[in-house]
Amino acid sequence: MSTAEVAANLVRLLEARDYRVLYALEKALNSFEQVKADYIEKVTGLHEDEVAYRLGRLREMGLVAKGESGYYLVSSGLDAIALNALVQRGFISSFGGNVGVGKEADVFDVLDDRGHMYVLKFYRIGRTSFRNVRRKRRIMLAEESSVWLKACINAAKREAWALSKVYSVCGMVPKFFARERHAVLMEKIEGTMLNKVNFLESPLNGLKEIFFTLKKAYVKASIINGDLSEFNILYDGKKYYVIDWPQAVDANSPNSQFLLSRDINNILKFFRKKFGVDYPFDKAYKFVTVPYSRF
Ligand SMILES: Nc1ncnc2c1ncn2[C@@H]1O[C@H](COP(=O)(O)OP(=O)(O)OP(=O)(O)O)[C@@H](O)[C@H]1O
Numbered sequence: 653m654s655t656a657e658v659a660a661n662l663v664r665l666l667e668a669r670d671y672r673v674l675y676a677l678e679k680a681l682n683s684f685e686q687v688k689a690d691y692i693e694k695v696t697g698l699h700e701d702e703v704a705y706r707l708g709r710l711r712e713m714g715l716v717a718k719g720e721s722g723y724y725l726v727s728s729g730l731d732a733i734a735l736n737a738l739v740q741r742g743f744i745s746s747f748g749g750n751v752g753v754g755k756e757a758d759v760f761d762v763l764d765d766r767g768h769m770y771v772l773k774f775y776r777i778g779r780t781s782f783r784n785v786r787r788k789r790r791i792m793l794a795e796e797s798s799v800w801l802k803a804c805i806n807a808a809k810r811e812a813w814a815l816s817k818v819y820s821v822c823g824m825v826p827k828f829f830a831r832e833r834h835a836v837l838m839e840k841i842e843g844t845m846l847n848k849v850n851f852l853e854s855p856l857n858g859l860k861e862i863f864f865t866l867k868k869a870y871v872k873a874s875i876i877n878g879d880l881s882e883f884n885i886l887y888d889g890k891k892y893y894v895i896d897w898p899q900a901v902d903a904n905s906p907n908s909q910f911l912l913s914r915d916i917n918n919i920l921k922f923f924r925k926k927f928g929v930d931y932p933f934d935k936a937y938k939f940v941t942v943p944y945s946r947f
Pocket residue numbers: 751752753754755756757758759771773826838839840841842843845883884895896897
C-alpha cells in the first residue's frame with residue numbers, strides 16, 4: 653500500500669486532537685527540526701498526557717516518527733493532513749485506485765460526493781534519494797524529511813500556478829481544482845500517454861496541437877513547461893493534454909529559452925522517430941514564440 657493509501661484509510665479514524673498534533677508538527681517543518689512533546693503541548697494547548705497519547709497513536713499509524721531529539725512529520729502524515737483538508741473543503745469524499753506512479757509523484761483517482769472523478773497528485777520529491785539514505789542509516793533524519801516535504805509542497809504550488817494560468821489562456825492542460833499542501837487536485841484525463849500511442853490519423857496535426865498549447869502558455873501566460881516529452885502528454889483520441897508542470901518557469905527567467913528549445917526539440921524528435929514527421933525546429937520555435945504566427 654502506498655503512503656497515500658495508508659493515509660486515506662486513516663483519515664476516517666483520526667480525531668480532531670490527532671489533527672491538532674499533526675498541525676503542530678507541520679508547523680515545525682519550517683524550522684527543519686525534531687520537536688519535543690512540550691513544544692506540541694504549547695502549540696496545541698493540549699495536556700501532556702493527551703499529547704503523549706496522541707503521539708503514540710500517530711507513531712503507530714506511521715504518520716509521525718521519533719528521532720533522537722524529538723518528533724517529526726513524515727510523508728504519510730502530510731498526506732493525511734492534505735486529504736483531510738480536501739475532504740473538509742468538500743472536494744473529495746472517496747479515494748480510488750492508483751492511476752500512475754511517476755518518478756516524483758503518486759497519482760490517484762478520487763471521487764466527490766456527486767460521483768465526479770478527479771485525479772489527486774501527491775508529490776514525492778526525494779523519494780528515491782530518501783530510500784538510499786534510509787538504507788544507509790536506517791533512520792530518516794527530521795531535517796532531511798522536512799527539506800523533502802517542503803520541496804514537495806513547493807512543487808505542488810508551482811504546478812497549481814502553472815495549470816491554472818495555462819488553462820485560463822485555453823492551453824490544453826487538466827483543469828486545476830485545488831491544492832492542499834503537497835497534493836494537487838485536477839481534472840482526470842481519460843487518455844493514453846503519448847509514448848504508448850502507436851498510430852495517429854494525422855501526426856502533423858498532433859504536433860500542431862501540442863505546440864499550440866506551448867504557444868498559449870508562452871505568449872499569453874508567459875510560462876514554459878521545462879520538462880516536456882512524450883511521457884508528459886496524454887492523448888484521448890482527439891485532443892492532446894500537456895500534464896506535469898511542477899518545473900514550469902516564467903518565460904522571462906534566465907534559462908527559459910534553453911528550456912523552451914529543449915521542450916520543442918523533445919517533441920519534434922519523438923514525432924520524427926515514431927511517426928516520421930519531419931518539422932523544422934526554427935519554424936516550430938517561431939510558431940510557439942511569435943504571436944499570430946502560423947504553423
Ligand atoms: N490529470 C491526469 N489525468 C489522468 N492521468 C494522469 C493525470 N495526471 C497524471 N496522470 C497519470 O499519472 C502519471 C504520472 O503523472 P505525472 O507525469 O504528472 O507525474 P510525475 O511523477 O512527475 O512523472 P515523471 O516525473 O515520471 O514524469 C502520468 O503518466 C499519467 O499516467
